[in-house]
Amino acid sequence: MQICQPVFPGSGIRCTEVIDPKLHGCLLSLHFAVPRDARTAPMHALLTDLLTAASADYPEIGALSARLDALYAADLSASLILCGDSTDLHFTASWLDDALTPDRLPITDAVLELVLGCLLRPHARNGSFDPALFAVCRQNLIDEIDGILGNKREYALQLAAETAFAGEPAAIPPQGDRDLAETVTPQECFALWQDILQTAPIEIIAVLPRENPQITAALRAGFAGIARTPRPVTWLAPSPCRAEPVLAEDAIAVSQSKLVLVYKYRNIPRRTAELLTKMLSGTGTSLLFVNVREREGLCYDCSATHSALKCAVVIECGVQPGREQAAADAICAQIEALQTGDFPDSLCEEAKLSTEYAAALALDSASGIENRVAAAYCCGETPSLTVADSAVRALTRADLTEAACRLRLDTVLMLHGTETEANP
Amino acid sequence: MTRTRITDPLTGESCICIREEGAPELRIMEQPGFHTVSAQLGVRCGSVCCRYRKNGQIFTVPAGTAHFLEHKMFDSPAGDMAVRFAALGASENAFTAFDRTVYYFSAQQNIPQALRLLPALVQTPWFLPDRVDRERLIIGQEIQEYSLDSPEDRVFFQLLEGLYHAHPVRCDVAGSLSSIAEITPALLYQLHRDFYRPDNMVLCCAGNLTEEQVLEAAAGLHCETAEPLPEVLLPSEPGTPRLPLIRSEMDVGKTQFALGFKSAPVQGTELLRQTLLGELVLDLLAGPSSPFYRSMLSQGLINDTFATSAFTGSSWFALIAEGESDEPERVREAFFAAAADACRTGIDEQRFAELKAAAYGDAVLSCNSPAACAEAMLDAAMWEIDSPFARTALLPALTPEDACRCIAERLMPAQSCLSVIDPSPAE
Numbered sequence: 048m049q050i051c052q053p054v055f056p057g058s059g060i061r062c063t064e065v066i067d068p069k070l071h072g073c074l075l076s077l078h079f080a081v082p083r084d085a086r087t088a089p090m091h092a093l094l095t096d097l098l099t100a101a102s103a104d105y106p107e108i109g110a111l112s113a114r115l116d117a118l119y120a121a122d123l124s125a126s127l128i129l130c131g132d133s134t135d136l137h138f139t140a141s142w143l144d145d146a147l148t149p150d151r152l153p154i155t156d157a158v159l160e161l162v163l164g165c166l167l168r169p170h171a172r173n174g175s176f177d178p179a180l181f182a183v184c185r186q187n188l189i190d191e192i193d194g195i196l197g198n199k200r201e202y203a204l205q206l207a208a209e210t211a212f213a214g215e216p217a218a219i220p221p222q223g224d225r226d227l228a229e230t231v232t233p234q235e236c237f238a239l240w241q242d243i244l245q246t247a248p249i250e251i252i253a254v255l256p257r258e259n260p261q262i263t264a265a266l267r268a269g270f271a272g273i274a275r276t277p278r279p280v281t282w283l284a285p286s287p288c289r290a291e292p293v294l295a296e297d298a299i300a301v302s303q304s305k306l307v308l309v310y311k312y313r314n315i316p317r318r319t320a321e322l323l324t325k326m327l328s329g330t331g332t333s334l335l336f337v338n339v340r341e342r343e344g345l346c347y348d349c350s351a352t353h354s355a356l357k358c359a360v361v362i363e364c365g366v367q368p369g370r371e372q373a374a375a376d377a378i379c380a381q382i383e384a385l386q387t388g389d390f391p392d393s394l395c396e397e398a399k400l401s402t403e404y405a406a407a408l409a410l411d412s413a414s415g416i417e418n419r420v421a422a423a424y425c426c427g428e429t430p431s432l433t434v435a436d437s438a439v440r441a442l443t444r445a446d447l448t449e450a451a452c453r454l455r456l457d458t459v460l461m462l463h464g465t466e467t468e469a470n471p
Numbered sequence: 472m473t474r475t476r477i478t479d480p481l482t483g484e485s486c487i488c489i490r491e492e493g494a495p496e497l498r499i500m501e502q503p504g505f506h507t508v509s510a511q512l513g514v515r516c517g518s519v520c521c522r523y524r525k526n527g528q529i530f531t532v533p534a535g536t537a538h539f540l541e542h543k544m545f546d547s548p549a550g551d552m553a554v555r556f557a558a559l560g561a562s563e564n565a566f567t568a569f570d571r572t573v574y575y576f577s578a579q580q581n582i583p584q585a586l587r588l589l590p591a592l593v594q595t596p597w598f599l600p601d602r603v604d605r606e607r608l609i610i611g612q613e614i615q616e617y618s619l620d621s622p623e624d625r626v627f628f629q630l631l632e633g634l635y636h637a638h639p640v641r642c643d644v645a646g647s648l649s650s651i652a653e654i655t656p657a658l659l660y661q662l663h664r665d666f667y668r669p670d671n672m673v674l675c676c677a678g679n680l681t682e683e684q685v686l687e688a689a690a691g692l693h694c695e696t697a698e699p700l701p702e703v704l705l706p707s708e709p710g711t712p713r714l715p716l717i718r719s720e721m722d723v724g725k726t727q728f729a730l731g732f733k734s735a736p737v738q739g740t741e742l743l744r745q746t747l748l749g750e751l752v753l754d755l756l757a758g759p760s761s762p763f764y765r766s767m768l769s770q771g772l773i774n775d776t777f778a779t780s781a782f783t784g785s786s787w788f789a790l791i792a793e794g795e796s797d798e799p800e801r802v803r804e805a806f807f808a809a810a811a812d813a814c815r816t817g818i819d820e821q822r823f824a825e826l827k828a829a830a831y832g833d834a835v836l837s838c839n840s841p842a843a844c845a846e847a848m849l850d851a852a853m854w855e856i857d858s859p860f861a862r863t864a865l866l867p868a869l870t871p872e873d874a875c876r877c878i879a880e881r882l883m884p885a886q887s888c889l890s891v892i893d894p895s896p897a898e
Contacts, residue, residue, distance in 0.1 A: 068504070069505060069839075071838075072835075072836045072839065096775070107765075108765050108769070109759055109764060109765050110760065112760045113822070113825060115829075116825045116828065117825040118828075119828050119831060119835075120829040120830070120832030120833040143832045147482060183768055183769065186771055187774045187775045190774045192724075193724030193725055194776070195724070196724040197621075197622040197623075197724060197727070198621075199620055200616075299722065300721070300722035300895060301620040301721075301722060302620055303612065303619070303620050330562070331545075331554055331556060331557045331563060332553065332557040332558075337551075340609060341609075344605040344606075344608035346612050347609050347613035347616060348613075365612060365615070365616040367615070393558065396558075397557040397558060400557075400559070400560030401562065403560060403579060404507070404577070404580075408562075408577065410506050411505050411678075411840050411841060413839075464615075464620075
């Protein structure tokens with residue numbers, strides 16, 4: 048496996064290639080870094096659909112999909128990743144290695160043409176996305192915003208973010224506000240996309256089974272016609288911690304309650320915070336699993352995630368109505384255990400082993416490699432393709448305990464389930 | 472003992488298959504280019520194994536017992552097995568499906584030790600009453616979160632309730648809050664004794680490991696009984712659905728629906744062939760490039776959550792189209808019309824060829840990680856298919872005539888049930 052950065056003479060565009068012969072396919076991603084605000088959030092969400100559903104070359108809905116099918120299940124997708132207070136508008140194309148098509152067809156050229164067509168020649172006219180396409184995409188978005196109600200775990204996390212990060216861009220829901228989504232026009236969306244093409248810093252990451260200069264050449268040619276004046280985006284956006292934690296409560300018409308606790312911190316190195324999070328959840332010996340689930344029987348799944356860019360650790364679980372406070376207390380007790388050093392040495396070692404395993408697993412798939420490179424750039428680091436991380440290995444019990452003492456409980460969200468007939 | 476090697480001519484990957492009487496079947500893909508290993512131990516004991524005959528005697532266990540057993544297998548006299556995997560840096564877990572329970576791990580180091588833990592995990596039943604009671608609370612939360620509160624799961628299992636009269640596939644894999652209340656340590660020991668036999672297991676390993684490592688780990692897995700395996704008893708199931716329409720309400724933003732078509736099950740390689748055909752035909756009739764999809768989308772009758780799938784096993788076969796719609800009955804009628812039209816005028820042959828190309832690409836691209844390869848080997852073994860590469864081998868022979876036959880035999884209105892979850896009325 049090797050990593051290289053072909054020269055990309057375009058302002059604010061960096062290209063990274065990773066070559067790994069074990070892969071059956073190719074993956075190409077383009078990350079556009081954009082600032083996050085309430086007005087543009089629904090437009091970013093719309094762009095993920097508008098730019099992958101059709102293009103000037105394939106204007107009819109379904110035509111692009113048929114073309115991708117014919118290219119042996121080539122795929123073009125887009126998503127939004129919230130990174131701190133900014134957004135990573137992220138397009139990914141993946142396709143079968145030419146050598147593995149039945150007749151060794153050179154499909155790479157065709158896929159590149161499709162990708163560039165979608166991004167640079169969208170289905171638009173006179174400074175506006177096609178109105179019919181736009182109407183379909185907007186309805187999809189509104190349905191998606193309404194659909195969050197069906198996924199109570201996601202819904203709880205969204206409400207917790209709105210409380211914990213109130214007043215910060217990170218509080219804006221991923222798909223934006225429904226009312227704003229209803230008022231966006233195809234002209235505004237098209238103008239925003241043109242602005243993004245000209246001003247967003249762009250990371251291009253290609254993960255390939257073998258070197259293929261035609262990919263970089265096609266991208267260079269594609270972006271050559273765009274006059275770019277990139278506006279830098281700041282990824283790291285630590286959220287201020289409240290002096291006293293805030294409790295937000297609501298009722299939901301389901302049988303299980305949802306609980307989210309947001310801890311914030313300052314001055315914990317990223318790897319230390321990640322290891323602490325792993326000690327909380329992620330292995331069969333993690334504190335939340337062993338104590339909150341197995342010992343107390345309070346929940347089926349209690350997990351912790353780390354947001355390096357917001358400097359926060361978010362813990363969430365589903366819990367039987369009436370036991371929300373017991374679960375919150377049990378979770379807080381695990382944080383206290385980290386802070387007082389009341390954990391076995393083996394927990395720390397197992398978390399390190401689990402971190403190394405996760406690094407190895409990432410290197411076993413094109414998407415894992417791509418994620419790892421993109422995440423490194425997001426954190427301002429140089430991507431590495433090694434499994435062992437000496438900085439993680441060197442962390443001691445004292446380092447971890449000291450860091451854990453900087454975790455402050457900021458927000459507790461309880462959504463109380465009200466459908467009592469199912470409760471045992 | 473027999474040892475065979477099957478090589479995929481397209482990718483060069485090869486699978487070693489080892490069979491020995493009284494021992495689990497072993498399937499191995501040595502992939503030295505990868506960093507990790509995935510090992511999956513499948514037991515032919517799923518949620519449908521709730522009534523069976525053994526030595527002439529009939530046994531019945533409550534719905535959800537196989538899943539409960541899966542949870543409790545991690546307890547052992549030496550403590551939680553998860554702790555032992557974690558000490559090796561291995562990521563372990565398990566899941567129960569309708570026809571199987573699978574215990575698996577993935578790891579980057581300590582591979583021989585982790586491999587040896589898998590047989591120990593499934594061979595050491597240890598069910599203390601208080602631990603079983605505590606697990607009931609945990610599984611109760613799992614049932615609440617997924618079976619009761621998830622609209623996706625609710626609309627799916629409601630569909631199965633509408634499609635099937637008596638087949639246990641109509642019951643949730645995890646059971647219900649009332650069925651798990653009946654599960655006792657004695658029932659768990661019984662199910663374990665009858666189904667968790669080495670000759671009822673398959674061990675599939677892929678990634679950076681060797682055949683010798685797998686053989687050494689599996690050496691301790693050998694049947695101590697010559698008794699025949701239990702026979703799973705399935706009730707007789709009518710060919711038509713139990714209900715044409717089944718609906719309920721819950722707190723959702725938009726109406727959810729699943730349109731299912733029930734048809735005759737098949738087994739072995741024919742099951743894979745018919746599943747492939749079913750997937751292709753659904754894509755042809757209702758995939759994103761079909762006239763049906765375009766028309767429904769442009770009328771606002773579906774959105775981009777719409778998807779199709781084949782839900783198949785050796786004793787059930789259903790083709791499903793699901794999504795969100797304010798008018799699911801109109802979507803159903805349009806789907807019926809598209810299927811009838813295809814039966815009358817034939818299918819778009821060029822489109823069928825494109826979809827076969829896509830299915831080929833999917834198969835090759837998806838089988839490119841140790842976990843995916845181990846899963847592909849296990850799926851094949853569970854369906855009594857020798858080659859994990861059978862998907863790409865079967866595709867070229869599928870014809871437009873096969874597709875038309877599939878539509879006529881498996882997608883007729885009389886075979887359908889529409890499951891709907893409506894939003895609860897605002898209070």
